[in-house]
Amino acid sequence: MTPRKPAVPAEQEALPEPVAPREPAVPAAGRARAWHAELAWLPGLGVRGDVLIEAAGDRFTTVTSDVGRDIVPAGALRLPGLTLPGLANAHSHAFHRALRGVTQAGRGTFWTWRERMYEVAARLEPDSYLALATAVYAEMALAGITGVGEFHYLHHGQGGTAYGDPNEMGRALIEAARRAGIKITLLDTCYLSGGLTADGKAQPLAGPQLRFGDGDAAAWAIRADALGADEHGLLGPGARAGAAIHSVRAVPPDQMHPVVAWSHSIGAPLHVHLSEQQAENNACLAAYGRTPAEVLFDCGALGPRTSLVHATHLTGRDVRLLGESRCYVCFCPTTEADLADGIGPAGSLASAGCLLTVGSDSQAVVDLFEEARRVELGERLATQERGNFTAQSLARAATIDGHASLGWPDAGEIVAGALADLVTVALDTPRTAGTQAAAALESVIFAAAAADVRYVAVSGTDVVVDGQHLLVGDVPAALSAAVRAVLR
Ligand SMILES: [Zn+2]
DSSP: OOOOOOOOOGGGSOOOOSSOOOOOOOOOTTOEEEEEEEEEEETTTEEEEEEEEEEETTEEEEEESSOOGGGSOTTOEEEEEEEEEOEEEEEEOGGGGGGTTGGGSSOOOHHHHHHHHHHHHHHOOHHHHHHHHHHHHHHHHHTTEEEEEEEEOOOSOGGGOOOSSTTHHHHHHHHHHHHHTOEEEEEEEEOOOSEEOTTSOEEOOOGGGGGGOOSSHHHHHHHHHTTOOOTTOEEETTEEEEEEEOOTTTSOGGGTHHHHHHHHHTTOOEEEEEOOSHHHHHHHHHHHSSOHHHHHHHTTOOSTTEEEEEOOSOOHHHHHHHHHTTOEEEEOHHHHHHTTOOOOOHHHHHHHTOEEEEOOBTTSOOOHHHHHHHHHHHHHHHHSOSOSSOHHHHHHHHTHHHHHHTTOTTOSSOSTTSBOOEEEEOSSSTTTTTOOGGGHHHHHHHHOOGGGEEEEEETTEEEEETTEETTTBOHHHHHHHHHHHHHO
16 A cells, blocks of 8 residues: 555645635525526426415425416516426535545445545544535535535544534534535434454444544433534524434444434434445344344334435345335435445335435535436346336435435425425536426436536525525635645
């Protein structure tokens, strides 16, 4: 392995200050506004034309189809193209964005990728992570993502020493989402052991992993409590708390209960990486005589607020346990392909009763249209049959079900009462030109790219207009500076 330069202490870094972030506008309570969508995808109705969408403050008030332009209220913003509810990125590790491209050079496995990821993790400090995450969340906003589930385990300073505020890194992520204008569920992750050996022994945390650990789950819960969530799990406007068990590799069964109990205490989502690699299953079977899904079931970790991320290598019994527990399953197909994980049994899971969601995970790309269509395309490759998931069901995964899995059941639909999140996709780009209105959703889900997003509103406030981020400004410059600061 090539020796690497030691990490430069954060105070010596020329921290990126690409653009002084503008303060997000807070919608005045009850402030009325209106949009007039050329086409909009509405729950139960499909794609409708000339849709007048009205809001007061951060929520929709009325949604009316077939409203001619001559009778639209003055001041309504015309939205040419197809307007969707806000997209939910149900699984993200913001800092992995720094590795885009870097880990594509040469060959390698999931495990060699993980070593590179640990090198970046070792360098981040609250200020540099704030800059990087702000830029990454701004990239997400440009892609139509209005809410992110950040699976956060980089808790402590070098060597595992807690910061003065032990939640300083988590608070940097919440601030980053605020600066980028999107909602966040901070999935605070319990991460206690460094993995299981092939013969099933738990390994202590070592090296960069020391920054992830709280010692035991009881200490994790004390730190998670100190985030200060209210009884509804809210951490502030647009931010809520969630819990995560990193995986059966990182949390022994006797340490899972405090995390599950904490999630119940505030009705929070509980997310877990599950069976991403066959090696994880083998080690889990050697250690506990059960599959990872069986371990989670036996520990009471499966339920309707639980999301299993990846769920790639499952037995028939695993699928039944997840389905009967009404879990969400989050597919991250571009990451799963990039890391050579395999193709998860999406069709079987959906048939068993799971709701599917999608995530950008390692940020190999940030494009939820691609993640969504790859759920269907992967299923086609695996089954040699077409038409397993409709565009509607894939769009649901990327919107309403994704938001609900992150604790925002009142987001992800264009309907009166819901949070006023909108994403408009242009239908005059090289990818989308020629779209017929009746097939607009199919065109967008199966052919559009993140670059086709022209307009984004989050909770009634404009965040992206004409493809430009209103708060961060030059997003590529912000990304470039933030990545350079942690890779050198
Ligand atoms: Zn992940």
